[in-house]
Amino acid sequence: MIEATDYRSAMSLLTGAVNVVTTTGVSGRHGFTASAVCSITDTPPTLLVCMNKSARSHTHFIANKILTVNVLGVHHQPISSAFSSPINSEERFQYGDWTELKTGAPVLADALVSFDCKIEQIQEVGTHTIFICPIVAIGQSEYAQGLVYFNRAYHHVGLATVA
Numbered sequence: 700m701i702e703a704t705d706y707r708s709a710m711s712l713l714t715g716a717v718n719v720v721t722t723t724g725v726s727g728r729h730g731f732t733a734s735a736v737c738s739i740t741d742t743p744p745t746l747l748v749c750m751n752k753s754a755r756s757h758t759h760f761i762a763n764k765i766l767t768v769n770v771l772g773v774h775h776q777p778i779s780s781a782f783s784s785p786i787n788s789e790e791r792f793q794y795g796d797w798t799e800l801k802t803g804a805p806v807l808a809d810a811l812v813s814f815d816c817k818i819e820q821i822q823e824v825g826t827h828t829i830f831i832c833p834i835v836a837i838g839q840s841e842y843a844q845g846l847v848y849f850n851r852a853y854h855h856v857g858l859a860t861v862a
Contacts, residue, residue, distance in 0.1 A: 714849040717771045719782045720748055721805040722756070724763030728805060729756035730791055732783035734848050735827075736768050744834040746814055749827045756788065757828065761821065766832060767804040768814040772842040773855045778807070779846065800836035811845055813838040 715734030722729050735749035746768060750757055760766060771779055781794040796808040800815040807813060816832035823829075843858035 711851050712849070714847050714854075717775075717779050717846040717848050717853065719769045719771060719775075719778060719807060719810075720750070720760075720766055721769065721807075722760045722763040722766045723799075723804050724765060726759040726762035727788065728792060729759040729763075729788045730782050730805065731756055732779045733768075739831065745819075746816060746832045746834060748816075748830045748832055750830065751826055752823070752828055753826070760818065760830070761828075763804075764818045765802040765804045766816050766818060766830065767800070767802070767806050768816065768832075769805075769807040769810040770812045770814075771807075771846045772809070772811050772840075773844040773846050774842070775807070775810070775846055776853055779853070800838055802835060806838055809840050809842065810838070811840060811842050 718733050718736050719730050720733050731754055737747050739745040739747050748768060750760060778794045781791050797805045798808050800806050802815050804815060814834050815836040816834050818830045819833050820831035821828060845856045847854050847856050
């Protein structure tokens with residue numbers, strides 16, 4: 700059997716986009732930093748989002764049944780840090796300029812791209828919950844440098860300037 704520490708060390712070498720995933724609704728406004736986000740299909744456009752069941756905001760995402768995946772640019776590293784810190788949910792939203800698209804979930808105004816979704820299916824696997832999320836709206840900015848996480852550190856990818 701593979702040890703969890705060995706698995707985490709190996710996974711640290713899998714580069715991932717840095718995202719802030721947000722929700723709002725009957726259970727309030729919440730968010731967390733995530734790299735476990737991926738496309739499932741383009742017909743219909745659908746994302747997969749993974750969240751640790753022990754996260755403070757886990758039950759809120761399930762109750763609200765919506766989320767937005769905000770893909771972060773290099774200038775968002777402080778926002779990523781805030782949304783992965785122990786500060787409370789409302790303090791997290793003091794970082795960045797927030798708006799909304801179709802569902803009402805918080806959208807980071809200058810995110811590289813924001814995928815506004817409904818949570819259609821929920822599957823529990825080990826320590827995590829997998830949300831299957833059809834996309835209902837997309838917002839996109841003109842920033843060209845993305846923020847990624849690799850080998851337990853932030854890195855920049857993409858063009859340094861916008862053409």
